[in-house]
Amino acid sequence: MKIFLTIWVGELISNIGSGMTAFALAIYVFQLTDSVTYVSLVTLLAYMPTVLLSPIGGIFADRYDRRLLMICADTLSGLGLLYILLSMKFGTGGIVPIFIGVTVNSVFVALMEPAYRATITDLLSEAEYAKASGVVQIAGNAKYLISPAIAGLILSVSDISLILLLDISTFIITIFAVAIARKQIQKPTKKEAHDGMLKELREGFQLIREKKEVKSLILIMTLLCFFLGFIQTLTAPMILVLSNAKTVGYIESFCAAGMLVGSVMIGVFGIKKNQYHKVLFSAASLSGLFMAFAGLKTNLFFISAALFLFFVTLPFINTCAEVLLRVNIPNDLQGRIWGLVSLLTQAGMIIAYASCGVVADVVFEPMFQKSGLLVQSVGKIIGTGQGRGIAFMLILSGLGMILSMAFLKKIVVFSSQRE
Secondary structure, three states: OHHHHHHHHHHHHHHHHHHHHHHHHHHHHHHHHOOHHHHHHHHHHHHHHHHHHHHHHHHHHHHOOHHHHHHHHHHHHHHHHHHHHHHHHHOOOOOHHHHHHHHHHHHHHHHHHHHHHHHHHHHOOHHHHHHHHHHHHHHHHHHHHOHHHHHHHHHHHOOHHHHHHHHHHHHHHHHHHHHHHHHOOOOOOOOOOOOOHHHHHHHHHHHHHHOHHHHHHHHHHHHHHHHHHHHHHHHHHHHHHHOOHHHHHHHHHHHHHHHHHHHHHHHHHOOOHHHHHHHHHHHHHHHHHHHHHHOOOOOHHHHHHHHHHHHHHHHHHHHHHHHHHHOOOOHHHHHHHHHHHHHHHOHHHHHHHHHHHHHHHHHHHHHOOOOOOOOOOOHHHHOOOOOHHHHHHHHHHHHHHHHHHHHHOOOOOOHHHHO
């Protein structure tokens, strides 16, 4: 556990830096273009390469030293951020360097994520998975919990260049932490030969097809990721219309504190072994309800409370899904399976990122402007003007999540139900 915590500290610091950059870029791009489409496009480019390349990263994680992969990935991913920073300082600026930089960063993160997840299985016993999942989520959620407030404060006194510089510096700390941990871990046995990437990927897909529990989880998490992609992309522009960057940062950090509360609840009370699937469906349905509430009002306190409760549910969803997956996947296949699971489930987010900005700008926002289609109906309930089309999309997404979970609960099967 000590070695795991060393790596965890490094990832915590890295996630804080990454979260600051993600928040600052969303604000910067929205203020530069006044377009949700460009915000969602930047988010898509920062995310899609990681998802598409994660199966390859997973194969590498099964073949090679997982800690060394993490060091290399962290080092190289910083090049994308450095390119954005140099373009802002010495180049022409604009939106294109941001597209290029976040894409480069995302490509190398694809090597890191499967290695990091597989490393957890290397270092811990099955009895420690749930507790470790809560701790891991605290580090992962730091980009939502701590980063927005820090980034918002920095943007009120400086500009995005300082945030990019700070994020680049966090990679050094992360690399150092992983390097220390690597020295304390027995060097993995080198395999004499490999079967080839395509064959290994086929083996991974074959395992997924054979495991009904894994297929069920992938279906559930794909839909959840789709709806989660909407709230991740649309929340900042919706709140920014009602306030400023500093306020948005504080609100996002407060709301994300819900993930800390959820993680602590899991750490203190735990989840019974045969209750993971029930908790998963219950938490997912509640998250949809709170997402819908977030779009009902323009009052910042009401929005903050709804989003806070939404984030409370996420650690329960993530923990249940991770534990159910880990106990159904052999350790020697953990890397490639996590890569494939990431590709299949997070395809939902890619679809959301690719579509929600255009849909917001072209379809829903005009409906709530003067003489818009929904001004005299839905507009009387949730308000009209800029940002209310985005709010209506959140309401529809939340309702969609609730209905999806009600339907899937009747058709999926988990091994825990047969115990």
